[in-house]
Amino acid sequence: MSGDEKSKGSSQVRCEDIRDLLFDYMSHELGKARSQLVREHIRRCEDCKRQAAEIQSTLDLLSGASKQETDLPSRLTDERRKKLYWWYSHPVMRWIEKHHVLFSLVVAVVILAILTLVLYRAKIFKDRPDEDVFPVWIGDKLPTGTNTIIFPLDDGNEGERQ
């Protein structure tokens, strides 16, 4: 007789449902009534009892291991602790903590001001003359493929145009 058939006959609970509750049962996360149901079921059903034993062994192995762990850190290093405390207690950092929105705004404005100043000094915003400037060629040979305007050299014009 399979575990399923047995359980149907005995407690009207499917093995599938019980198996989903096995870990909850072992972790003491089930209520009293459902714990009783699981306990009763695994007492009578060999398949579920075997599954429960496997999960319990796994749990025991892990729990045992957690108590025997070695070389795990238990404290932050002194250097890190010092750094953390500096961050936590420094008056400027505390002000930033308290006024982080204002601080973000101030930082944004300062960055914008610096950027504007740099661009201004790089003459990005300097006005250009309104009139068009045409390229001029002075010489014997004409460059090919350009839109150069040519002024004759013998008419007193120096070949330049302001």
Next chain:
Amino acid sequence: MKSDSKNRQDAFEAVVSEYEGPLLRYAARILNNADAAQDVVQVAFLRLFQNWKEDFTPCPKISNWLYRVTHNCAVDFIRKESRRSELHKAHAEENPGTAKFVFGGHTDKILKALAVLDIREKQLVLLKVFDEKSYKEISEITGLTVTNVGYILHNSMKKMAAQLKKENAI
């Protein structure tokens, strides 16, 4: 002014001393690396100082918050590391025994069993079995429902049991 400073120092000591140990152990287990755990926990505390606006004394809310942030930082660290060196990651996975700490006499088997879990499953198993958190606490740390926590843990334990059985550990 002096007493305010003293109070702040006491609050710092109380919170850091209360949670540094559990968080370092949690991060070291997730990362399999005790040195990286120091970095991750330091960042978690920094974020706490930057973001915590409520009463700064040890309480379940701070604890859950710190576990959540430590886990997120650890996941970020794993992602960064795996991007930086796939080869190194593969090497670490193939040689779980190279961890700098040991789980009693079953280190290799337990590390292999934990390696069959994805990061979410591993998080839940570590919180439940190693940190002895309740389903409710795990639900608050992870944002999952209590039912989901139970479901994922159940499946994780089945996976680990199968692996440990293969290794003749159970």
